[in-house]
Amino acid sequence: MKLIDDLRWRGLLAQSTDEKALTQALEKPTTAYIGFDPTAASLHVGNLVVLLVLRRFQLAGHHPIALVGGATGLVGDPSGRNDERSLNSSDVVEGWVTGIRKQVSSFLDFDTTTNPALVVNNLDWTAPLTAIEFLRDIGKHFSVNQMLAKESVAARLEAGGISYTEFSYQVLQSYDFLELFRRHNCTLQLGGSDQWGNIVAGLDLIRRVEQGSAHALTVPLLAKSDGSKFGKTAGGSIWLDPEMTSPYAFFQFWLNTDDKDVINFLKIFSFLSHAEIEALEKAHSENPGLREAHRALARELTTLVHSPDTTTRVENAARALFGQGDLNELDEKTLGSALAQLPRTTISKDDEIPTWVDLLAATGVVESKSAARRVVKDGGAYLNNVKITSEEFAPEKSAFLYGKYAILRKGKRDLAAVELI
RNA sequence: GGCGGGUUGCCCGAGCGGCCAAUGGGAGGGGACUGUAAAUCCCCCGGCUCUGCCUUCGAAGGUUCAAAUCCUUCACCCGCCA
Known part of the structure; x- marks a missing residue:
């Protein structure tokens, strides 16, 4: 052709x-x-x-x-x-x-x-x-x-x-x-x-x-089906520089593509063949819930912009962290490398552990402590996948997995890590 | 250079002496429903040491018990004239 x-x-x-x-x-x-x-x-x-x-x-x-x-x-x-x-x-x-x-x-x-x-x-x-x-x-x-x-x-x-x-x-x-x-x-x-x-x-x-x-x-200037601007998220633009947009966030960005856009994006951004894209289109229309097309898109682009290795790492991290299964079942190494992909903050073993609100603010996932408090008030705050309801809540040392890791979640999909050192 | 209009929170845009952290819309966040989707519905949306306090309405001064709102100067933008 x-x-x-x-x-x-x-x-x-x-x-x-x-x-x-x-x-x-x-x-x-x-x-x-x-x-x-x-x-x-x-x-x-x-x-x-x-x-x-x-x-x-x-x-x-x-x-x-x-x-x-x-x-x-x-x-x-x-x-x-x-x-x-x-x-x-x-x-x-x-x-x-x-x-x-x-x-x-x-x-x-x-x-x-x-x-x-x-x-x-x-x-x-x-x-x-x-x-x-x-x-x-x-x-x-x-x-x-x-x-x-x-x-x-x-x-x-x-x-x-x-x-x-x-x-x-x-x-x-x-x-x-x-x-x-x-x-x-x-x-x-x-x-x-x-x-x-x-x-x-x-x-x-x-x-x-x-x-x-x-x-x-x-x-053509890229238009999303809902008319909103492509490439922007809450945190701002999606950058190619891994220091500015983590490969994890980069992968997630593509994975969360609107259903209506996913096939177009595969055509525009991927180097997959027509036959491959048509197969994904078929798979997608038969069972959109599986999101095979989304996954292919996220994999292709993360590999292209970062590397095949990175793609494997961030995809494993997402699988490990995304709700399915008990966090305690993850081995230390898997957990550690998954968390390495997330926005994070560290605290010293000797210090008193700050509140969830302070920790989340420290990771930079929210802009202010007020915003973190709001998340708690609105019922979107989790520590290690367990919902917390008090603005004053501060995790116990025993809550840290393997004595060093804790996962903060804001809403359904925004994750951050705390590490005790 | 002269005259007139303008500068409000992330964006657009009301307010035009007190009831103003400031109407409304958009963007954004949380929740419900779902599929880490869309649409829809509900809630939130300056900050903090959060029943209160602090900082915001171009900048700096001033008037007033009280100013985003009045006055003065400055800066920038727009229009008309030179």
Whole structure:
């Protein structure tokens, strides 16, 4: 099956320039790029959609380039926002670039001899530009009329204004495309559909400056069936960085996918074959309670982003901790490694044991002691799967399994660990 | 630079001297029902040493027994004019 047809089947095609021409171009190995701006220390699951499309291109024999926006990240993309971004210092952005560069790299193959991946930073060609060069050599090719007509700009003018800085963003991104066209004969830019305007601006620039022809392909913005924003939970975004979102939480995030979304997500995020996904779809519709599709999704993604080992560990941890069976039946080693996956706090053997409320607050599962108290009051507080009802309740030392572990539970599925040391 | 409008809790948005930790909606949390799902229903939703105390309504001062609400200055945003 051709790449384009596969992408269509997975629901990964939004818009493209002349599809016939593009399909034809893709008959031969083509160089394609996607840009990621450093707006945080890590990428999140939302970024995964397009990043994995780039991987699909590489797997299909094309040359992938991942661009990290060391320059554009300093300016701020107005797309999809209705207010101005606050600028981050260049030190901060530089740090983020390093982290994101590493993350992006883990999804691409640099060792293959036929079509190795490339990671670039647009600061490399943007930083040396002088303001005069920028205005004369690049700015001259842009019509303010057209820039104003871009959805990202028009929306902001409507919503309350835009700074000259962010207004200029599309020029920088266009210049990136031009540079990659020149340096690496890159003739295709991929991106989320909110990037369409920025991408076609780059096509125009390439045509004007180099009389060259390139293509654009965008991926739909991921929509959940209930309309809520993908990739956010109570605790915030789901990050790829295991320090920011634990692999346990990462696995749980996918496992808790809405039934209505699970098959779509398998298509979008997994590299399972059509036949495998169709089999899961069948299994899911026959017995949704088993959640085979959810499990497959969580396994695939945890393995892809973390590792097969990690997947085994967190899945075992969940099985061990999730209610079924008596906690006392878990051997010390299993329990210890399961708890290692959870948010945790430690207390000294010699100290008096704090209340459940204080312990939960210490693990960071709730934001404040008041929030922890509320959980108790609302009847959602458990110690080692036993419900507790008093805000003053403090566990006895004897309640600790193997003399050292206790499991705090908030509600049905939020777990945290306490360890006596 | 001038004139006018605005800045409220995670977000949107009421309040416009006391009854205001502040109406309502969304997001979020707990419970019931379930399948660690969705929908639905009920409850909660600033913090703390929690029958009370402390901090919040752009910032700083002021008036008042009492201010998110009035006055002054400053900052930022929006509109019109220059």
